[in-house]
Amino acid sequence: MASLLRKLSHVSSTDVKKVTSTLARSKTYESNLVKLEKRLPRQATVPAFGHSTDFDYKRDTKQLCKIMKHCATAHTLDLDYILHFLSSYTCEQRMILVRDLEFEYEYKLVDMVLERPESPIRSCTLAMLIEPIELYARDFHDLLTWKQVNKIDYDISEKLLEIVLALNNEDSKKFRENYENLFVNPVEKDIELVQGEGNIISQLLINVLEGKRYEENGHSATTAKLIAKRLYEAGEDGPAIDYDTFIKIFTRDTFAQLSAIFDIYEDKYGRPIEEAIEREFQGQTQINCFKEMVEFIRSPGLYYAKVIRRALDKTPLDYETVIRSIIGHQEKDLSEICLEYSKEYDEPLEETLKTRIDIMEIKRVLILIVTDGHDIEADELSQVRFDHSNNSSPTGSGAIPTSTAAVNTLGMRRNRSQEAFDKFVNVFKTMRPH
Known part of the structure; x- marks a missing residue:
């Protein structure tokens, strides 16, 4: 934990340098116009990438690489666009794409996302790029670190327990290995450092993570x-x-x-x-x-259904818990969680997400996951942004503004039809003939 805190103390200056270099621009009006014209048709099709039903990781990694090259050209990492691209894939397919992207094209996408300022979009994108066990380990470590540096002032015991309860013996072993590989210290030491050595909850968490539960069927x-x-x-x-x-x-x-x-x-x-x-x-x-x-x-399904509901009811909304509970359980028991949620709250989880989640890209991704691929209707999609290099989001995440004031300020309307985009492109062609 001491090494982690030393690392934390350097984050600020490092990020400032990276942000400064990212914000440095020497683009002329003419080149911006060219980029805008090229971007319009592509952005018009963002809601439906049209991924082939047959997963071809070479082809799809190449497509992801094109997105990364565009981000490099624009001097920013477009988290919204990356999140949109990944939303049509299963967890296993996403892991293949991320690894092949690094192997074939040397883009370390996870590291690049981690360099961005903290935001719900960053958390959601990261969750889509890593395996569930690593997601649990990172969230567990974040809670311990935030508590240690007094970034949060509430008792984290129940949240720590919620993260590790679903781990079976094999998962517990992977969790401990992931944690130590990522953060150097054994998780047991960090638990005792923050929660207290000999503390009942510390003992409970450590015993859960030992992964020594009898897993045979039946009982005496x-x-x-x-x-x-x-x-x-x-x-x-x-x-x-x-x-x-x-x-x-x-x-x-x-x-x-x-x-x-x-x-x-x-x-x-x-x-x-x-x-x-x-x-x-x-x-x-x-x-x-x-x-x-x-x-x-x-009832594990009912338990996590209640965890999600509590997170959705919080003000401000607890995005980390919602993201972890849905994306982290996608490949394992999410269908049971959704079923129990519907029975307990008398409405499908996707309906609650539609009304509670206020960041459109996160809403769309989570609904795609809980409905197994059913996209939200076109009239519910947020506005499409044009030039991310001019993004003024305070988080630097490329977040899509959702308020009416923000839309009017930018002079854009949501849900432009393809015809409207074509007309807009033609206007620029007229202004700047080839």
């Missing part, structure tokens, strides 16, 4: 009854179950075994397992974390 009814009895007796002035044992039960037993314990406890003693948790633990954060584990064990 006899064992479930014994554990349920011990939990009950501990709350009735009997011999208390020590925290280590409690943590071991929750991080070692199979989900089927734990579900049986919870059911037997409630059926036999007439109380939900949550009451035993409240009696065993005193701190509210500890109680909340173990209750969330109970909720996850009973």
Whole structure:
């Protein structure tokens, strides 16, 4: 963590230099006009790249390379356009494209995105460029770092747990390897540094990440009854179950075994397992974390549906959690999450995304993912930007302005038809004959 914080202290000056070089322009009006004319027809087709149904990574990497060359020419990294291009591919296909782009054309796209200032568009683009386990590791590290430097003032325990709960034993091993490869320190050391050594939540997180849960199917009814009895007796002035044992039960037993314990406890003693948790633990954060584990064990899909909903309900909206929960679960259990979301909130997840997400490119990508390729209607697409080299977005991410005032200021209208673009191009042709 110390090395990470030293690195953090140099970010500011490095970014200033990069931003300064990016903003340096010596373009004449004539060359800008040429670029504008060439860009118009291409931008008119942004909403539908028309990727072939047959994945040809050589062909598609070459197309992505053309985008990168345009970005180099324009002296900026057009995150909106890159995000748009990647939106039609599966997670596995995106990983192939990113790796082949670096191997064949020496564009390190992940590093280039990381050099951009923090913004929701940057977070979403990065999530599309890396594997889910790496996304989890990066978000986990970000939370620890932000907490360490007092960038956030709330307890991060529940968010840390939410990131790692879905990891099976193999995923946990990959998570630890990714974390140490990316950030030098073992994740266990960083957890103890920020959360406290010997802290109950630190122990819980470390035990989850050890990846030692029994993963066989089935459960022992006899064992479930014994554990349920011990939990009950501990709350009735009997011999208390020590925290280590409690943590071991929750991080070692199979989900089927734990579900049986919870059911037997409630059926036999007439109380939900949550009451035993409240009696065993005193701190509210500890109680909340173990209750969330109970909720996850009973229904992982419903648990993450609620995580997404809480993130969408926040003001400002918690983009990092929404992005991680949707893109990070795309290849694994997103369909179950969407199903549970619809049952719990009586509307499809995509409908909530349409009304809550206010950044059009992120909205479009997330809806494409949760609907398995169904694009939002043309009348919902944001305005198409013309020259990103003149982008005045404070984040530098190429964010599309969505307010009416911003649209009127730029003198542009949303959803221009192809005919309107053609007419606009002809005007410039008339002004500057070839």
